[in-house]
Amino acid sequence: MRSAIGALRREAARSADTHLLHQRFPAFPGIDFYFKDEAAHPSGSLKHRLARSLYLYALCNGRLGEGQRVVDASSGSTAISEAWFARLLGLPFVAVMPACTAPGKIAAVRALGGACDLVDDPSQVYARAAWHEAQGACHLDQFGLAERATDWRGNNNIAESILGQLAREPHPCPSWIVCGAGTGGTSATIGRFLRYRGLDTRLCVAEPAGAAFAGGWQAHRRDAVARQCTVIEGIGRPRVEPGFLFEVVDEVIEVADAQSIAAAWLLEEVLGRRYGGSTGTNLAACLLLAARMRDRGETGSIVTLLCDRGERYAETLFDPRWLAQHGIDPRPNLAALRATVLQPGA
Template identity: 30%
Template sequence: MIYDKVSSLIGNTPLLELPVAAPNARFLLKIEKNNPGGSMKDRMARSMVLAAIRDGRLGKGGTIVESSSGNTGIGLAIVAAEMGFRFIAVVDHHAAPDKLAVMRALGAELKFVEGDYAEDEVAVVERQQTAARLATEIPGAIFMNQSDNPANPEGYKGFVEELLVQTDGKVDAFCGCTGTGGSLSGIAKYLKQHNADIVTIGVEPKGSIIFGQPGHPYYQSGTGTPKGDEVGLILDYDVIDIGTQVGDAEAFETARYIAENTGLLIGGSSGGAIYTALEYLHSGRISGTVVCSVADGGEKYLHSVFNRDWLAERDLLSSAVWQQMAEWMPVHHPYKTDAELFEEVA
């Protein structure tokens, strides 16, 4: 098909099956990095803007203001550019530099929050307060407030519709990152409408407070709720069967393992979701067809997650994670082990 606007490219992302050692199991990745903004947040960005237009909260030539660690901002920047809106992204030092560069390239205005924050400390509260204030000061502006915006989870109905078609409706478990809770709550809601027995797993970084654990700083970007912030109103605990945590080292080393053994670059938080899904699958706590969303791509984290020096300086390298991944997801490289095939290629 030939489309006439970029937002029409959102959705219809493919599935990739990865090998797993668990018997009678399928492990599928929904490659959300294939959305035009490089993440699944494109879905909810479009949903929130369209809802604001329908409700009369956003008029022609208006201004969109949002607090973002990057991916939501990129999605909103795409929709704003396409529809002729001004977009201001309120960000902090925790956002990946490449994400900030993409937003700028798309015409977004960046507003950095003030304050003295540690490198692994997310300034979500200050971002939210700044975005809300700016929206009241600028005529015709609206604060999207993704954490409390019901149009956020509604944006993932299409994700589930696509997934059910791609799998012939055969999904036994879904595992995804938990930030605002929009994607997880929306996907879990619509999956359970299809089959209430589908197990849904929400994964947050160790240090996040979503599932009741003590808060402390963490390096995973765009996921979790840091200490001092409040869990968003859109997070629906009723549709989440399991809430669990994953460490930064497990998340980042899984992303690197996937890259070096499959050729797929994924973001660090997606690495955490994959590590958790494989852990639950191989322990027998879930079974059958397990789906994990690749929330965004590793191209945005080349200077952090995929930089050995950066990881080493923060004590985030772990050979144990690589060994575990090799057991859970053994990868056969024919051109590395079969001399005849090697000669054919040569």
């Protein structure tokens, strides 16, 4: 156990913090946008931090032994990061994934030496992961443990990192931080840290339209379920996961899938590289908040996350044929975004 914990601590020291990219849009004078590039992590996504924390949590609680098989349920990015750390520690890893997961993500898990247990019904991934646990695997349980595995008071969590990087910026205390909610761990960490530091920054969760967290937060019901499905992987859960903390979230903005994809396409034009659909969801929510601030005559800054690499979605969200098969045409939304975001005085 000591050697595994030491390996994880050394990896954390080697992994430089991710960049905070600055952007201004002509349509929003006086409002600075910041994008925390979590796709720059060695395993390519925001989930790198979570995966490290989950392994440490399992090791320090005595749940993970030497050579033990590891399992978790994931729609892709968490599984890739967990497979990356399993290889680092020399452990066998199984990802329980919906069969509809983007092929690029499945290939990435396998390339890292992990196995993929593909489930036709996405709602059954939890039960299938529990089955593996019953066979002797250590269940990392991102959905059950994400909000407690990360030390929200510090230790280089994402909220502490963002605020440290903003310290010398014109608006060091952002008006909003925007993130999606998959496990709920990131929103819990950020929301708790903002309150711990006594900041006026508000937390917005960007959610695919009709997903469970939006309905649950609005009605304050933990038994809420999704009203419709989404093609945006990693967020838009069918149920309210245990890690979702209603009380630390100030607003939830629902975003249609076509709008999320269009925003991801726009971001490629602005930043010069691709990011996934959940990043598009984040950007769409940021733009709505910025429009409200502009209309009220407010200035300030908005921070959001670049969640994972867009190359993972080359066969889905960035493939016109795949989009046509799913009845999604983001081009009208993209044209509207260009007109309203990139034009002065929009």
